[in-house]
Amino acid sequence: MAELVFFSGTMDCGKSTLALQMDHNHAARGRVGLIFTKLDRAGSNVLSSRLGLSTGALEVGDDLDFWEGVVSRATAGQRIDYLICDEAQFYTCEQVEQLARIVDEMDVDVFAFGITADFRTELFPGSKRLIELADRVQVLQVEALCWCGRRATTNARVVDGSMVVEGEQVVVGDTNAAEPGVVEYEVLCRRHYMRRMTSHAARASAQSAEVLPFELDVCPLPPLPITQAD
Numbered sequence: 001m002a003e004l005v006f007f008s009g010t011m012d013c014g015k016s017t018l019a020l021q022m023d024h025n026h027a028a029r030g031r032v033g034l035i036f037t038k039l040d041r042a043g044s045n046v047l048s049s050r051l052g053l054s055t056g057a058l059e060v061g062d063d064l065d066f067w068e069g070v071v072s073r074a075t076a077g078q079r080i081d082y083l084i085c086d087e088a089q090f091y092t093c094e095q096v097e098q099l100a101r102i103v104d105e106m107d108v109d110v111f112a113f114g115i116t117a118d119f120r121t122e123l124f125p126g127s128k129r130l131i132e133l134a135d136r137v138q139v140l141q142v143e144a145l146c147w148c149g150r151r152a153t154t155n156a157r158v159v160d161g162s163m164v165v166e167g168e169q170v171v172v173g174d175t176n177a178a179e180p181g182v183v184e185y186e187v188l189c190r191r192h193y194m195r196r197m198t199s200h201a202a203r204a205s206a207q208s209a210e211v212l213p214f215e216l217d218v219c220p221l222p223p224l225p226i227t228q229a230d
Ligand SMILES: Nc1ncnc2c1ncn2[C@@H]1O[C@H](COP(=O)(O)OP(=O)(O)O)[C@@H](O)[C@H]1O
Pocket: 010, 011, 012, 013, 014, 015, 016, 017, 018, 048, 049, 050, 051, 142, 144
């Protein structure tokens, strides 16, 4: 029986790598699949992983109707056993509903991959609908880690070195942007997300804590005035 499975986790926890592996394993057993993605960092019509692997994919636009697409291919005689759907957080609610219908009425497996929450810790609409409709939500086993070593559960957005909590929900970006001024992301544990403590902020505060006693020796505070007793 076909299933709608949502493989989820933070950024950089291996979702796209798993999407490529799932496709490889199913194709190796003679199953036929279609690969979809939306707004991959590497460009359009490509599903890429940070491990260096990538593959061609069908780009999902807001007007794409998964149901129509699968039915028309099947009617034309094309066999489809499964769909791989990466960056599924960006899909519309209607598209997620179409995916569920494909599972139920066409007996096609749908493996969706995506982050659940945005940089404000709010659910993406596509992920919310997937959580609501999926047969299974599977949290990836490989845990992305916060700079403190705890399991990362949030995706912080960093602009010009500072964490921001306001802005557009969708801004494509990576976890280690090479150029300054580019939006980047950092995965954090909840504690450090709440304290707005990115690795950069933590380093800066550790450095100032080291520097402080030295500075005090060099430039001691003036002595307090001695108050005369009346
Ligand atoms: N140089 C590397 N050596 C080993 N593993 C790596 C390397 N670079 C990235 N990875 C692995 O790839 C994961 C990110 O994979 P990716 O599929 O791009 O993540 P996601 O799609 O969840 O953002 C990292 O969590 C890490 O485990």
